Amino acid sequence: MNTASTSPGQPEGQQRSLRIEHLSKAYVPGKPVLNDISFSVEGQNSVAIIGPSGTGKSTLIRCVNKLIAPTSGQIYVSGENITRLRGRELRHARRKIGMVFQEFNLVERLSVMENVLSGRLGYVSALRAWRRAYPQSDIDRAFDLLESIGLIDFYRQRADSLSGGQRQRVGIARAIMQAPHILLADEPTSSLDPKTSVEIMEVLVKLSEQHNIPLLINIHDVELAKRFTTRIIGISRGLIVYDGRPDQLSNEHLKTIYGGEEWLS
Numbered sequence: 001m002n003t004a005s006t007s008p009g010q011p012e013g014q015q016r017s018l019r020i021e022h023l024s025k026a027y028v029p030g031k032p033v034l035n036d037i038s039f040s041v042e043g044q045n046s047v048a049i050i051g052p053s054g055t056g057k058s059t060l061i062r063c064v065n066k067l068i069a070p071t072s073g074q075i076y077v078s079g080e081n082i083t084r085l086r087g088r089e090l091r092h093a094r095r096k097i098g099m100v101f102q103e104f105n106l107v108e109r110l111s112v113m114e115n116v117l118s119g120r121l122g123y124v125s126a127l128r129a130w131r132r133a134y135p136q137s138d139i140d141r142a143f144d145l146l147e148s149i150g151l152i153d154f155y156r157q158r159a160d161s162l163s164g165g166q167r168q169r170v171g172i173a174r175a176i177m178q179a180p181h182i183l184l185a186d187e188p189t190s191s192l193d194p195k196t197s198v199e200i201m202e203v204l205v206k207l208s209e210q211h212n213i214p215l216l217i218n219i220h221d222v223e224l225a226k227r228f229t230t231r232i233i234g235i236s237r238g239l240i241v242y243d244g245r246p247d248q249l250s251n252e253h254l255k256t257i258y259g260g261e262e263w264l265s
Helices: 057-064 087-094 112-123 126-131 136-148 164-177 194-210 222-228 251-258
Strands: 017-025 034-042 046-050 072-077 097-100 182-186 215-218 231-236 239-244
Touching: 017 057, 034 046, 034 057, 034 072, 034 231, 034 239, 046 057, 046 194, 046 222, 057 182, 057 215, 087 112, 097 164, 112 136, 112 164, 136 164, 136 194, 164 194, 182 194, 194 215, 194 222, 231 251, 239 251
Parallel strands: 046 215, 046 231, 097 182, 182 215
Antiparallel strands: 017 034, 017 072, 231 239
């Protein structure tokens, strides 16, 4: 397996990073879902975003990957301000943003290998993409990734024949195949059993560290966040109310983030 610290498209010595400055989003004027959010993540760091449902965690992820536009504020990926990009410039910028989805988002009728290689669609011509004619270097790298996630023997199988955990592994490999500058994961374990959830977090964090890709995870499971990430950001009512190390996240902090205390017992 190739475990080189740099990936295709990464200049030697470049520090990949995500920086968010004073980000706000209001679907209804005057009622912000996110309010003045600022933080950064870089290098091999992994950041978990926690908070109650409806507090803006998914909105934050959707702003970063440009599925929705923020109301105000700036988003920088490796120093490039992507906030106001449109058209061709936005398509190019999106190559730097890898995404792992809650419901996997694989093409079910395609093979495992074809799904992993689809992470390179932003780098090949429309004709080559239609013909699925990827360079041999991409194919070799896809095999390396499949070996690293334990699915090398499944490369010919259709995605719809896999278990949920196997599908999520393929989704992670596809995102890494993209050689992104930031890896986003939106509730990557919510549809999985506890054992598989731990295995998926192990794969997600291991590959992001091996490839020097900063990781931002929106996650409900606080214990998984504390176990696997290097930093936790707690959001409540659209505001950051905790930003620190997992081992310093106390019950008092959790009360502030989620409200109440009966659920802690």
